[in-house]
Amino acid sequence: MPLPNNKAVKKFLDLIQPWRGLAMLFLSLWLCMLLMPLRLPGLAIGDIAPNWLLIWLVSFSLSRPVLVAIIMGMAIGLVHDALTIPQELTASVPSHVWGMMLISGLTALLQKQRYLQEDFISVALIVFGMTVLAETAIAMQWSFLSFTGKYNLGQIWTQQQRIALVSALLSGLWAPVLHFPLTRLRIPQLDNRP
Amino acid sequence: MYFWGIEVRLTVWREGVDVLEGVRRWWDRYAGQLLVALVALILAIAFRYANGVLWMELYQFVSRPWQSQYNPSLVVEEAKVRELRYRIQELEMQNNQLRQMLSLPSTLSTQATWAQIIGRSADAWWQQVIISKGSSHGITTGAIATGAGGLVGRITETSPHSSRVLLISDPSSSVGVVVSRSRALGILRGQSQGTGVLEFLDRDPDAKVGDIIATSSFSTLYPEGLPVGRIRSINLNHQPAPEALVDFSAPIPALEFVKVYAPPQ
Numbered sequence: 001m002p003l004p005n006n007k008a009v010k011k012f013l014d015l016i017q018p019w020r021g022l023a024m025l026f027l028s029l030w031l032c033m034l035l036m037p038l039r040l041p042g043l044a045i046g047d048i049a050p051n052w053l054l055i056w057l058v059s060f061s062l063s064r065p066v067l068v069a070i071i072m073g074m075a076i077g078l079v080h081d082a083l084t085i086p087q088e089l090t091a092s093v094p095s096h097v098w099g100m101m102l103i104s105g106l107t108a109l110l111q112k113q114r115y116l117q118e119d120f121i122s123v124a125l126i127v128f129g130m131t132v133l134a135e136t137a138i139a140m141q142w143s144f145l146s147f148t149g150k151y152n153l154g155q156i157w158t159q160q161q162r163i164a165l166v167s168a169l170l171s172g173l174w175a176p177v178l179h180f181p182l183t184r185l186r187i188p189q190l191d192n193r194p
Numbered sequence: 195m196y197f198w199g200i201e202v203r204l205t206v207w208r209e210g211v212d213v214l215e216g217v218r219r220w221w222d223r224y225a226g227q228l229l230v231a232l233v234a235l236i237l238a239i240a241f242r243y244a245n246g247v248l249w250m251e252l253y254q255f256v257s258r259p260w261q262s263q264y265n266p267s268l269v270v271e272e273a274k275v276r277e278l279r280y281r282i283q284e285l286e287m288q289n290n291q292l293r294q295m296l297s298l299p300s301t302l303s304t305q306a307t308w309a310q311i312i313g314r315s316a317d318a319w320w321q322q323v324i325i326s327k328g329s330s331h332g333i334t335t336g337a338i339a340t341g342a343g344g345l346v347g348r349i350t351e352t353s354p355h356s357s358r359v360l361l362i363s364d365p366s367s368s369v370g371v372v373v374s375r376s377r378a379l380g381i382l383r384g385q386s387q388g389t390g391v392l393e394f395l396d397r398d399p400d401a402k403v404g405d406i407i408a409t410s411s412f413s414t415l416y417p418e419g420l421p422v423g424r425i426r427s428i429n430l431n432h433q434p435a436p437e438a439l440v441d442f443s444a445p446i447p448a449l450e451f452v453k454v455y456a457p458p459q
Contacts, residue, residue, distance in 0.1 A: 022230065025230070030252070033249050033316075034249070034252065034253050034256055036316035036317075037253060037312075037313030037314050037315065037316050037324050038313065038314075039314050047314065047318070047447060048318045049314075049318075051317075064227060065220070065224050065227065065228075067224075067228065067231075068224060068227045068228055068230075068231045069231075071228070071231035071232060071234070071235050072231045072234055072235075074235055074238070075231070075234040075235040075237070075238035075239075076238070078235075078238040078239060078241065078242040079238050079241055079242070079246075080316070080317065081242055082241050082242045082244070082245050082246035082249070083246050083249060083316040083317070084315065084316050084317040084319075084320045084322070085245075085320075086322075086350030086351060086358070086360050086366075087245050087335075087350065087351060088335075088350060089350075089366055093366060094319075096317075135318075138319055142319075150366075150368075150383075151365055151366075152365075152391075155365070155385065159319070159386060163318040163319065166318075167318055
């Protein structure tokens with residue numbers, strides 16, 4: 001990363017160097033969380049916005065060991081639950097944890113076997129596919145709940161088509177915007193790419 | 195055979211060492227990342243337990259420059275709207291007086307706060323909004339949110355300066371409602387869009403297209419008599435109970451402000 005040629009800035013960056021990567025990881029995650037409730041014109045279609053948390057997770061999971069990716073997937077799933085599920089309904093509605101664990105594990109596996117290179121198109125494609133998977137995981141949980149009679153199975157799957165397609169499209173399109181800054185700000189100690 | 199036994203055992207031992215070696219190498223390489231992920235998991239559990247209150251507070255704070263206070267003079271005031279409002283006020287007064295004479299509890303508390311909608315749901319499966327006022331403004335969980343047009347939802351989560359509203363258009367929200375004209379009872383569920391499905395409790399309900407729907411006195415979550423919507427179509431042959439499609443009277447996707455009342459007693 002090119003830095004401004006300024007002594008004070010350099011000194012400050014040296015001081016925070018060991019923590020810079022971690023801080024960026026944490027801050028970027030918070031930025032994604034704050035983007036979630038926004039519906040900016042041009043960024044949302046039909047009240048559906050890109051799934052920034054999922055993009056962040058895919059970006060994290062690429063080139064990481066599967067176990068680490070799955071644990072982070074679990075963490076992000078819990079975070080997404082906290083953002084959406086009303087306290088009083090916690091026990092009786094789908095959780096994001098399963099879908100997030102699945103997609104983070106799959107993403108880590110994908111990269112390991114070098115099926116895909118890391119470039120604009122493949123990141124967008126991975127995010128597209130993973131969003132569809134994550135939304136389908138949610139829809140399947142709703143389907144199980146529909147046996148209680150409260151939810152309508154047909155309605156769930158029409159919803160799934162709409163949400164999965166629009167969300168995957170938007171997330172895929174916006175994925176490079178988040179992914180490339182994140183990869184430029186890698187943690188030196190934790191980075192094991194050549 | 196004996197040699198075979200030793201041979202086999204030796205191989206197993208050697209493979210065991212190889213596996214251990216592999217685990218150690220993995221550990222040397224990824225211990226840092228594993229630690230980061232585990233710490234993240236612990237933080238996420240704490241965050242989940244608090245149900246995102248910290249996030250709501252920060253979001254409210256960050257979006258403050260774009261927030262504005264509700265200004266009643268901004269509401270378009272045509273003469274006809276004003277006239278209707280006066281008449282409703284008069285009727286409500288009369289109604290309250292009659293209720294007092296019958297010693298019935300009043301339906302909606304007179305104390306209400308206006309709050310701006312600052313965010314929408316963080317997931318397309320949920321129909322929620324985030325508003326700019328919270329527990330420090332006296333809003334509690336279970337409070338009722340109404341907007342121009344009628345009922346909007348109820349508060350499910352509060353942080354000091356913001357709250358989350360579960361809209362009536364959410365599939366997991368159910369409202370006990372009544373057909374104003376015939377007093378036929380039913381339960382209204384959201385469909386994630388501008389319409390809801392009203393499931394009648396009666397097998398042969400007296401309802402017509404165009405009938406007005408309001409919250410019923412049997413609802414425990416909502417006060418009685420709030421306008422909710424209008425019947426668009428009816429399917430009396432639907433199993434297990436007759437159904438009607440209801441247009442919500444509040445233009446939920448277009449709302450910018452909601453009025454929050456204390457939860458019903």
